[in-house]
Amino acid sequence: MDAEFGVVGVGTMGAMTAWQLARRGASVLGFEQFAPGHDRSGAGGETRIFRTAYLEGAEYVPLLLAAQREWRDLEAECGDALLTMNGGLMIGDAEGGLLRSVLASIAAHDLPHDVLDADRAAARYPQHRLRPGEAMVLDHQAGYLRPELAVLMAAQRAEELGARIVRHEPVVAIAPDDDGVTITTAGRSWRVGEVVVSAGAWTQRLLPGAAPDLDVQRLVMTWFAARDPAAFSADRFPVFIRHTGGYDISGWPSIDGASVKVAVNYGYDRVGDPDRLDRGVDDGLLRLIRSAVGELLPxxxxxxxxxxxxxxxxxxxxxxxxxxxPGVPRTLIACGFSGHGFKMAPAIGKALAELAVQGSTDLPVGHLDPGRLRDRERPARRTVAAELAAA
Ligand SMILES: Cc1cc2nc3c(=O)[nH]c(=O)nc-3n(C[C@H](O)[C@H](O)[C@H](O)COP(=O)(O)OP(=O)(O)OC[C@H]3O[C@@H](n4cnc5c(N)ncnc54)[C@H](O)[C@@H]3O)c2cc1C
Structure with a gap:
């Protein structure tokens, strides 16, 4: 046996899982087709939003609070700042779905926040041009993460604690049996007791027929020059999510003291082959993001x-x-984070490590059980054309 646990894909979730397994004293063998910290899939682009007043559902809040503690643990172990809590603004129609969902999470878990009506919001955050009827909720337990550094540090800590990470070696097959799991790479075969598959966009290729159906989507990030960069520094400009008049965008404070990143919150392009992610500029999408920035961020x-x-x-x-x-022995999976997984990554790694080592976890991840996805119907896809028409 080469190790107790194999981790296939040392990206966001795989690096955190390797770290969490290694700090529990388990022997770990990780496989990454590129190298941890690369920017060719889910992580990259300097920043990710962390927030706890969760619009995706109040059931996430305990997991996000656990993730916050795990981020601080990782920072303490590696000595670098990964999570900056500069607050998070949720901006939208005062009576609309975004603020309703966020306020439901806040009410269910008594989260620290401010509600700003249009006048207070305009006075405190003049960087945002509000539309009539809009308001803001400031989530105090929100901010931004540094994705490349976080993945690198988790992988590095895992190795310092005894894990082995095989770099630049794609896994081509995973075959579990009664006694263990054979992991095959181009170069050789390896044996582990159990495997965690955290291969992001490539997951279905490694577990055909067994992994949940994933729609792989391309997400584009765009940076804009700030006329007065000081107005967009972290102490004056919280991260934000804004749903307004058809736009669904996020933004971050300036990290380089010159530009501000603004992104649409949804993938519009399906990626047929993750080995061929198109990194080109898409005119329709750029028109959408340009018009959002021009109108909302003067x-x-x-x-x-x-x-x-x-x-x-x-x-x-x-x-x-x-x-x-379901139906595959000795195999755990973590995939399908649907554009909002980074913030919870160290807690996801902890849950996987506990499930692998102890067979159970106290972390509240029951709502993510893979079994629920069998026979689930997909929602209609959103398109740039529909978004532009609504804006
Ligand atoms: C543009 C964008 C913005 C986002 N913004 C936010 C945000 O603000 N906040 C937030 O919380 N989340 C955000 N997310 C979501 C979050 O970043 C992702 O959910 C998360 O990074 C996915 O992690 P993962 O481990 O599933 O995939 P990845 O990080 O892509 O890791 C998968 C890894 O598996 C490796 N791999 C695949 N196949 C093989 C193989 N055969 N052999 C070896 N290695 C293999 C890949 O190379 C990769 O390193 C965003 C995502 C994107 C794309």
Missing amino acids: GLVPEPVRVSAYMDGYTADHHAALGRV
């Missing part, structure tokens, strides 16, 4: 100075699949 020049594309796997209900794969 302090930015509405012509992107930088564009980059990534991808994530989306499940039918846009919640991840985490746990044992």
Whole structure:
């Protein structure tokens, strides 16, 4: 046996799982087709939003609070700052779905926050041009993460604690049997006791017929020059999510002191082959994001100075699949984070490590059980054309 546990895909979730397994004293063998910290799939682009007043459902809040503690543990172990809590603004129609969902999470878990009506919001955050009827909720337990550094540090800590990570070696087959799991790479075969498959957009290729159906979507990030960069520094400009007049966008404070990243919150392009992620600029999408920035963020020049594309796997209900794969022995899975998984990654790694080592976890991840996705119907796809028509 080469190790007790194999981790296939040392990206966001795989790096955190390897770290969490290694700090429990387990022997770990990780496989990454590129190298941890690369920017060719789910992580990359300098920043990810962390937030706890969760619009995707109040059931996530305990998991997100656990993730916050795990981020601090990882920072303490690696000595680098990964999570900056500069607050998170949720902006939308005062009576609309975004603020209703966020306030439901806040009420259910008594989360620290401020509700800002249009006048207070305009006075406190003039960087945002509000439309009539809009309001803001400031989530105090929100901010931004540094994705590349976080993945690198988790992988590095795992190795310091005894894990082995095989880099630049794609796994081509995973074959569980009664005694263990054979993992085959181009170079050789390896034996482990159990395997965690955290291969993001490539998951179905490794577990054909057994992994949940994933719709792999391309997500584009765009950076805009700030006219007055100081107005967009972390202490003055919280991360934000805004649903308004058909736009569904996010933004981050300036990290480089010159530009501000603004992104649409949804993938519009299906990625047929994750080995061929198109990193090119898409005119329809750029028109959408340019018009959103021009109308809503007057302090930015509405012509992107930088564009980059990534991808994530989306499940039918846009919640991840985490746990044992139904009908496949010795195999755990973590995939389908549907555009919102980064913030919870170290808690997901902890849940996987506990499930692998102890067979159970106290972390509240029951709503992510992969079994729920069988026979689930997909929602209609959103399109740039529909978004532009609504804006
Ligand atoms: C543009 C964008 C913005 C986002 N914004 C946010 C945000 O603000 N907040 C938030 O919480 N979440 C956000 N997300 C979501 C979050 O980043 C993803 O959900 C998360 O990174 C997915 O992690 P993963 O481990 O599933 O996939 P990945 O990080 O892609 O990891 C999968 C890894 O498996 C490796 N791999 C695949 N196949 C093989 C193989 N055969 N052999 C070896 N290795 C293999 C890949 O190379 C990769 O490193 C965003 C996502 C995107 C794309």
